[in-house]
Amino acid sequence: MFLAWKEFSRNKLRYTLLSLIMIAVLFLVFFITALSNGLGYADSAAISNLNAEYVILSEEAEGVMIKSELNNKNLDEVFELLGNEYSPFAITISALERKNERSVDIVYFTVNTSRYGDVEITEGKNLSELEENEVVVDESIKGFGFELNDTILDSRTDIEMVIAGFTKDHVYSHMPVIFTDESIGFQAVYRMEDTYNAVLYNGEMVELDQYEVQTLDETIKTIPGYSETQGSFTMMKVFLVVISVFVSSVFFYVITLQKTHQFGILKAIGANTWFITKSILIQVSFITLIGLIFSNLAFYGIVQVMPEEMPIILSWNLILGTGILFLCLNTIGALLSIRKVTKIDALEAMGRAE
Amino acid sequence: MEQSILELKSVSKDFGDGNSTIRVLKKINLTVNKGEFIAIVGPSGSGKSTLLSIIGALLTPTVGEITIDQQIVHQQYNKKLNQIRAKKIGFIFQSPNLIPYLDVYSQLRIVAHIAKIDNRQGERRAQELLKRLDLSHRMRNYPNELSGGEKQRVAIARAFMSDPSVILADEPTASLDSVRGRNVVEMISQEVKSSNKAAIMVTHDERMLDLCDRVYNMEDGLLSQK
Numbered sequence: 001m002f003l004a005w006k007e008f009s010r011n012k013l014r015y016t017l018l019s020l021i022m023i024a025v026l027f028l029v030f031f032i033t034a035l036s037n038g039l040g041y042a043d044s045a046a047i048s049n050l051n052a053e054y055v056i057l058s059e060e061a062e063g064v065m066i067k068s069e070l071n072n073k074n075l076d077e078v079f080e081l082l083g084n085e086y087s088p089f090a091i092t093i094s095a096l097e098r099k100n101e102r103s104v105d106i107v108y109f110t111v112n113t114s115r116y117g118d119v120e121i122t123e124g125k126n127l128s129e130l131e132e133n134e135v136v137v138d139e140s141i142k143g144f145g146f147e148l149n150d151t152i153l154d155s156r157t158d159i160e161m162v163i164a165g166f167t168k169d170h171v172y173s174h175m176p177v178i179f180t181d182e183s184i185g186f187q188a189v190y191r192m193e194d195t196y197n198a199v200l201y202n203g204e205m206v207e208l209d210q211y212e213v214q215t216l217d218e219t220i221k222t223i224p225g226y227s228e229t230q231g232s233f234t235m236m237k238v239f240l241v242v243i244s245v246f247v248s249s250v251f252f253y254v255i256t257l258q259k260t261h262q263f264g265i266l267k268a269i270g271a272n273t274w275f276i277t278k279s280i281l282i283q284v285s286f287i288t289l290i291g292l293i294f295s296n297l298a299f300y301g302i303v304q305v306m307p308e309e310m311p312i313i314l315s316w317n318l319i320l321g322t323g324i325l326f327l328c329l330n331t332i333g334a335l336l337s338i339r340k341v342t343k344i345d346a347l348e349a350m351g352r353a354e
Numbered sequence: 355m356e357q358s359i360l361e362l363k364s365v366s367k368d369f370g371d372g373n374s375t376i377r378v379l380k381k382i383n384l385t386v387n388k389g390e391f392i393a394i395v396g397p398s399g400s401g402k403s404t405l406l407s408i409i410g411a412l413l414t415p416t417v418g419e420i421t422i423d424q425q426i427v428h429q430q431y432n433k434k435l436n437q438i439r440a441k442k443i444g445f446i447f448q449s450p451n452l453i454p455y456l457d458v459y460s461q462l463r464i465v466a467h468i469a470k471i472d473n474r475q476g477e478r479r480a481q482e483l484l485k486r487l488d489l490s491h492r493m494r495n496y497p498n499e500l501s502g503g504e505k506q507r508v509a510i511a512r513a514f515m516s517d518p519s520v521i522l523a524d525e526p527t528a529s530l531d532s533v534r535g536r537n538v539v540e541m542i543s544q545e546v547k548s549s550n551k552a553a554i555m556v557t558h559d560e561r562m563l564d565l566c567d568r569v570y571n572m573e574d575g576l577l578s579q580k
Contacts, residue, residue: 002460002463002464002467003456003464006455006456006460007455009455010454010455010456010496011455262453262454265447265451265452265453266453266464266468267436267439268410268412268439268445268447268451269439269440269445269464269465269468269512270436270437270438270439270440270441270443270465270468270469270516271436271440271468272436275468
């Protein structure tokens with residue numbers, strides 16, 4: 001303890017710089033990870049959070065939800081085969097008018113609100129409680145100035161709706177999702193007749209002739225570009241973590257190696273290896289902790305000034321995991337050089353080798 | 355017999371480099387009594403420093419036995435060797451080898467810490483030693499603020515800090531001019547006499563020998579009294 005602190009206070013510049021490097025490296029890890037998590041999330045969160053275990057698509061869609069088309073006749077057929085009525089599901093991309101401002105891109109998820117089930121509500125009504133022309137919207141739309149009970153106007157059809165509730169984690173291709181009932185009619189915007197993308201259902205896996213039945217997970221993977229995007233993000237994160245952990249642990253290895261001479265003196269005075277190890281461990285964990293704390297503060301700060309639309313996701317688990325990983329590997333880096341200390345020749349410290 | 359602090363009985367040391375071994379020390383016998391300050395001179399490469407390292411428990415002898423305070427040193431576990439180094443042996447190196455980020459006072463306190471001397475006793479001893487070596491006014495200075503002589507005096511204070519039985523000095527005057535060098539050796543000698551230690555000094559400097567009680571000559575691994 002004594003040694004570790006004395007060294008810090010005597011070499012303030014060196015350790016400040018070292019801490020800065022640590023902060024910068026950890027900040028980079030957190031920031032890039034949060035950004036790529038955010039991007040990955042905003043891409044498809046709404047689909048992963050769909051209230052369904054299985055998704056039924058038309059056969060020609062080959063598993064891709066947005067290529068799938070089901071009309072009312074198909075729905076009846078599916079319901080008959082399943083022996084029960086479930087919610088149909090349609091994705092419609094559109095925009096909302098705003099006064100004196102650019103319109104907002106959004107996406108309608110048309111469902112049967114009484115059959116779909118409930119979603120996580122942060123404010124207002126849930127799906128099953130909706131009345132005519134009322135909708136549930138993802139709360140990310142608040143960033144564009146919309147509030148509960150506001151009336152929204154679809155720019156393509158001029159349909160007016162009222163925001164009756166807010167949900168969270170429903171973003172699709174970076175657009176906020178609006179849950180609407182089939183009675184509002186967005187499923188028929190492009191065609192003369194109702195056209196749905198899928199039927200969502202919970203229960204047992206079934207085989208249906210002329211229809212494709214797949215799990216929700218499979219559906220997510222077949223979103224065009226999904227695996228490619230997620231794959232790149234994963235690679236990015238893995239390399240980032242591996243390289244930065246490597247750099248920082250090598251740093252500690254070299255810093256400790258530089259102090260071999262002092263350790264030699266300490267050994268000649270009678271210090272045992274644990275005494276020396278202890279002071280190095282204190283230093284490594286202190287610097288890593290400083291790095292963790294300040295990089296998180298810096299991260300928090302930058303999130304405050306970043307534009308709303310940039311999705312950022314960072315979980316405590318990730319911060320904690322990264323922290324522990326860095327702590328362990330930095331310690332290992334330093335310990336590698338301590339291994340040299342245990343074998344150090346105190347003769348060297350005496351300044352001569354006869 | 356009671357008076358002897360340090361005894362070496364036919365100590366030999368071999369260094370192997372691959373296929374040939376060199377016998378650096380050849381059957382060395384040496385007894386140092388309380389309050390005795392002895393010097394070892396000899397050309398470089400004669401094994402003086404190796405001898406010092408063996409006495410200082412930094413190297414183990416190939417054959418032979420070393421006792422400090424009637425305790426055989428080299429049959430101890432490593433853990434105990436550290437404690438022997440910390441409590442029984444004080445090193446003074448060729449260069450002061452101070453720890454750069456500790457002030458003079460802390461240089462001594464760290465020794466007390468390692469030798470597990472309790473705090474109050476350690477404080478008192480550090481202050482007393484600094485006073486005796488005329489360093490009290492330098493207590494809060496760091497090594498880079500001290501002159502060469504002062505640094506070497508701090509190194510001496512450090513060697514005496516743990517109240518060791520044996521002081522080992524490896525060319526303590528090598529980095530000093532002759533006046534300061536003599537000063538330093540005088541101080542070692544005074545400390546040895548006043549607190550009844552045994553001290554061995556390895557030196558090249560013939561002018562210091564009159565301060566020592568006995569002088570040994572080391573040549574090709576053989577020790578002989580002059």
